[in-house]
Amino acid sequence: MAVIPVDIAGRPYEVRVGAGLLAELVPQCRGRLRKRGVPIITDSNVHAAWGAVVEASLRDNGHEPHWRILPPGEATKSWDELAATVNWLLSLEVERGDHIIALGGGVIGDLTGFCASVLKRGCKFIQVPTTLLAQVDSSVGGKTAINTPAGKNLVGAFHQPSLVLADLSALETLPERDLLAGYAEVVKYGLIDDADFFAWCDTNAAAMLAGDSQLREYAVAHSVASKARIVAEDEFETTGKRALLNLGHTFGHALEAETGFSTRLLHGEAVALGMVMAARYSARRELMPRASAEHIARHIGEIGLPASLKALDLDCDGARLVEHMLHDKKMDGGTLPFLLLRGIGQTYLDKQVSLEDVAEFLDEELARG
Secondary structure, X not given: OEEEEEOOOOOOEEEEEEOOOOXXXXXXXXXXXXXXXXXXXXXXXXXXXXXXXXXXXXXXXXXXXXXXXXXXXHHHOOHHHHHHHHHHHHHOOOOOOOEEEEEEOHHHHHHHHHHHHHHHHOOEEEEEEOOHHHHHHHOOOOEEEEEEOOEEEEEEEEOOXXXXXXXHHHHHHOOHHHHHHHHHHHHHHHHHHOHHHHHXXXXXXXXXXXXXXXXXXXXXXXXXXXXXXXXXXXXXXXXXXXXXXHOOHHXXXXXXXXXXXXXXXXXXXXXXXXXXXXXXXXXXXXXXXXXXXXXXXXXXXXXXXXXXXXXXXXXXXXXXXXXXXXXXXXXXXXXXXXXXXXXXXXXXXEOOOOHHHHHHHHHHHHHOO
16 A cells, blocks of 8 residues: 655645555554444445445444535536535534545545534545545645536635545446546646656556556556645645646646537646646647647547547537637736746746637647547
8 A cells, every 4th residue: 555645734644555454444544443333425426336335344444424425517516506405414414523434536526525514614524535536636736616507616715624545445336438528637747847757648547557466556656646746735725736737637627618518528637638728729839849749639539539520520619629728717916827848847837828829729639539
């Protein structure tokens, strides 16, 4: 098992990465489950796959699970589910010192974390991510949120978990499409500031995704360590360092909005395609070599992720996609910063991007064969 510290000032915690952690849930959470009753928020898919394992660990150690089983998918991150889940937690008389368990992917982690942030002005929670995307990204760093009609993750809070348990065994029951979507957030760390890790991905990603356990542990632990380092430097995204973690997200969120935040385009797929767009736009502006941008696109495409807008068969133009970007939570003074690249492993924040130029670029990409 790999143990990665997240050194948040005054609120440090650990991310534990290894196989079999769900079966050892209570021993891993020792000292944090104060009461017999333990509230667990999950979705129906995860409950079907892992509910019995988690329940056995709790009951074998003298605890009684209280399950809230929600529908899978982005639609669960809503005002209605937030209110209903908070009311459910209040009915269980959850106290500020209690821990709520988030068992699932990014949707469950985001919703549960936000509930914990507002319940009695802040309760504790434990992230137990069951998808690759959640294990390497959304479960670490304390960003919690719900979606609104205006856009994705526009209502939320920074609220750090007390512990993260990333059980690699959970990846064995993950559908291939979800596994690939999570890989987008793995390779992202190489593109941000770690060209050596991108090279590792180039060589090892296929075997890792195929199930090599040692490669999976390395990929998840290295990704978590990369995010932990950035979050420790800039927890609240005030210096610009943490903003680098949004590589691919500005383009990606616009594509998610255009496809209705649906299963037509998963979040990780949108991030992957968004990183290709960021690289190609950077090359268009002569910030990075075109060969490097196409290397990124080729790698993402060969893994099995979308690498061109044409694949989405969108019925829109570049201006419409840019309109979606105007609802981005990173808007500042009417300006939208973009994460662009000077090369592989050289991402930076550019606050001087013309949205008209972005729209023209997207029109070119939509027409690309």
